[in-house]
Each structure stands twice: as C-alpha cells, then as structure tokens.
Amino acid sequence: MHVGDLRWFAVLAETEHLTEAAAALGTSQPNLSRSLRRVESAFGVQLFEREHRGMRLNPYGRVVLEAARTGSAAVDSARQRIEALLDPESGTVRLGFLHSVATSLLPDLLKAFREEAPAVRFALRQEPAHDIVEDLESGEAEIGIIGPRPDPEVFGWHLLEQQRMCLHVPPGHPLASRRRVELAAAADESFVGLRPGFGFRRISEELCRAAGFTPRLAFEATDLATIDSLVGAGLGVAVLPSGAVRGNDSGAVSIPLAGVRARREIGLAWRLRAQLTPAAERFRTFVRSQPVRSS
Template sequence: MHVEDLRWFVVLAEAEHLTEAAAALGTSQPNLSRSLRRVESAFGVQLFEREHRGVRLNPYGRLVLEAARAGTAAVDTARQRIDALLDPESGVVRLAFLHSVATSLMPDLLKAFRELAPNVRFALRQEAGHDIVHDLETGEAEIGIISPRPDPAVFGWHLLERQRLCLHVPPGHALADRRRVELAAAAEEPFVGLRPGFGFRRVTDELCRAAGFAPQLAFEATDLATIDSLVGAGLGVAIIPSGSVRGNESGAVSVPLAGVQARREIGLSWRLRTPLTPAAERFRTFVGERVPVSTG
C-alpha cells in the first residue's frame, strides 16, 4: 500500500464517486479502483459500499479514513518542517552552550545574528561541556559553544574568545591591586565555586591541584553572576574567566592568573560528518566572518 493510496482514499471518501475522484486526482477510474483495492486488502476488509450513484464508506472505511487523514497529515507536516528547516531564513538552529557563556558571549552572538536573520529561531540548551560534545555527536545539537576544543578529527572549530582565567577578589582585597597573581597566593582563602558537575568546576579544581592546594569551598553556585555577587560581598574569592561577568556592580575585581594553564579558549564547534542545516550553516558563517576573537 502506497502512502499516495491513503491520500487518494481521503479524496475518494469525500467525493463518494470513483470517476469524479479519479478525474480530480488526475488518474483513471480503474486505477483509482485498484488503489482502493490495495487499501482494502491492506486492512483486510471492504471499506466502501456501492451505492446507486457512487460509493459510500462503511464502518470500517470510517476508521480507515481517520487513519488516512492522520497518516498523510503526519507526512505532510514533516515535509513542511523539513522545508522550513531547509530555508536559511526560517530554520531552527539547535545550539548548545556552556553555562559560563550564558550571560556574556551568547546574548551578543544571538543579538548580532538576529539583525541579519530575524526569522531564524534557536533551540537553546545550556549544558556542561561533555554533554555538549555528546549532543553534537548524536545530533541532538548542531552547534556548540564549548571549551576546550574537542577532537579536531571529528569536530569543526571556530575560536570565539581567548579567555584568561582570573582570580576574582572582593574590593579592597590584598591581591586586588596586583597586575598578575599566582593562584597559590590564594591557597588559604575561602573559595566560591560552581557546583560539582559543571565543566568549569573541573577546570578550577584542576588548577588548584596543580597549584598545590585543595580550595576551601565556602559557597557553591550554579552561575557566574552569583559567584560574582558573593565575591563582591566579601564571602570569598573565585576563579572566573575574564570577561564572563557583565558590568561591575558587585565591585569585585578580577586579577589575571599567571601560568600557561590559566587560559582557555572558547569556540564554536560542530560535527564535521553531519552537514549543518542552512540556518545553522549561516550562523556559523556569520560568526566566522563577522565576530572578532576577543581576548580577555
């Protein structure tokens, strides 16, 4: 049974007349008759009754009519969504990004792209780095904003921001005036960090371990803005990426950390093997051409 048979079935059920329906469908009456036979044999029962002038659904046919409408509608809907997705002006970009760029990089990118393509929608998901890689892998997400750069053999990469990791200290703190600081200098301070499970939390833990100490975590938060506030209120120090906190309401001060490990690169990433949808491709091109790499 063809999907087209179901489509024809709906027309026939409405016309209640094979010859007319066949003409409307641009085929011959015997052919429609045989299409109906295919449907009937697929369901194992007769679906129309012969009338004086035409045909009419019987109880079984009514059920099939429902199914045919639902089935063809499902196919049509998918076709329309695919067409929308294929249109670079109206598609959907499934974008996964790190928690740590939610308040800084992301809004800038989306705002700028929106001017170029106002009808492109975004399906956003905020996740930890390894989940983003996983989502790109499975196709759950098309584009990720991520750090560090994933396997270059599998994923494309466009550098967005070279961040310097900073020690974030309260205003007036002893280290606040330094132009640069060794992380070890803060070994005895109470720390404010992200909750375990966040990708960046692993980065900071690793940095402290490399500096020879385990941080005393006074508070754990789920976003960098909160950490900024806590630090500004004098409740501890924190490690944050440069440029990741907007404005300076909290009064906290960021001092760049010394050392090669105290950097990270954030970039756009996508799966090489899976072609991007036009809208995603457009977003990627836009970012590549228009967005300067910012260095914090």
C-alpha cells in the same frame, strides 16, 4: 500501501464515486481501483459497500477516513516544517551554549547575526559542556558554543574567544589592590567553584594544583555569575575567566593571575559527520568570519 494511497482513499471516500474521484485526482479508474485494493488489503477489510449506483463508505471506512485525514495533515505539517528548516532565510538553528557565555559572547554573536538574517530563529539550550557534547552527538543541537575543545576526531571546532585567568576576591580583600597576583597567595582562602563535571571546574582545579594546593570549597555553583555574586558577598574567592561575567554589580574584584600562561578557550563546535541545516550552516559561516576575541 503508500501515503498517496490514503490521500486517494480520502478523495474517494468524500465523493463515494469512482469516476468523479479519478477525475478529481487526475488519474484513471483502474489506477484508483488498484490503490483502493492496496488500502483495503493493508487493513484486511472492505471499506465501501458497493451499490449499483456507486459506493458507500462503511463503518470500517469511516475509521480509516479519519486516520487518513489526520495522517495527511501530519504529513503536510512535516513537509512544511522541513521546508522551513531548508530555508536559510527563515530556518531554525538548534544551538547549545555554556552558562558563562550567556551575558557576553552569545548575545554579541546573536545580535550581529540577526542584523544579517533577521528571520532566522534559534532553539537555544543553556547547559554545561558535557551536556552540550551529548546534545551534539544525539542531534538535539546542531552547533555548540563550548569550552574546552571536544574530541577533534568527532567534532569540528572554531576558536571564538581566549580568556585570561583571574582571581576574584571580595571588595576590601587584602589582595584586591594588586595589579597581578600569584594563585598560591590564595591557598588558605575559601573558594567558590563550579560543581564537578563542568569543564571550567577541571581548569580551575588544575591551576590550583599547579600552584601547590587543593582549594577548600565553601560552595559549588552551576554558573559563573552565581560564583561572582557569592564572591562579592564575601563567601570566598574564585578563579574565573576574564570577561565571563558581564553586567553583574557584585563588587567582586578581578585580578589577573601572574605566572599563568593558560587561557580558557571558547569555540564553536559541530559534529563532523552531521549535515547542518542551511540556517545552521549560514550561522556557522557567519561566526567563522568574526575575529577571535581576547580578554
């Protein structure tokens, strides 16, 4: 039995007349009869009472008719949704992004893209890097804005931004007036950092280790904006990428790290063996045409 058989059955159930139903469907009576037999065979019961003047739907048939109408509506809905996904002008892009790009890189990209494709919609997922990788692998997200770069054997990658590493200190801190600072100068400070599992947590720990100390954490947050706010409130200092927090009036002072060549790289990632929807492909093409940012 095929979906088309249920559609034909619904027409036959509504007319209760084989000749009229066949004419309405543009098929022959033998074809419609064979289709009905497939439906009845699938359910294991007769669905009509045969009468000398035609056919009458029986109780089993009414159950199947209800299911056929529901199923047809679901199929039609699925077809419409697929057609929408296949439309590069009005499809939906499933995009995962880091918390740290929510106030800077992401809104800039979306604003610029929407000037070119205003009808394209976005299903956004804000989460840490490891969750974005899982969503890309499962197909929950088609594209991710992520850092550091995920496995190049599995994921495509396009560099979007390189961020300089800075030490964030509270206003009035003894280091706040410096133009550059060695990270070792903050070895005795309390730090505010990200929770374990975040990609930038590993970067900041590696920088501290290279400077000869293990940071003493006063608090572990889930986003960089919270870290900036807590530093501004005097809870501690923090290693943060330049430009990662925009529009925050915490008062924290950002000082470039001296002697550190490392840059935090943020890029666009997608699963190599997955086919992007036309809308997502259009967004990827647009983003790859943009210049790499540096802060």
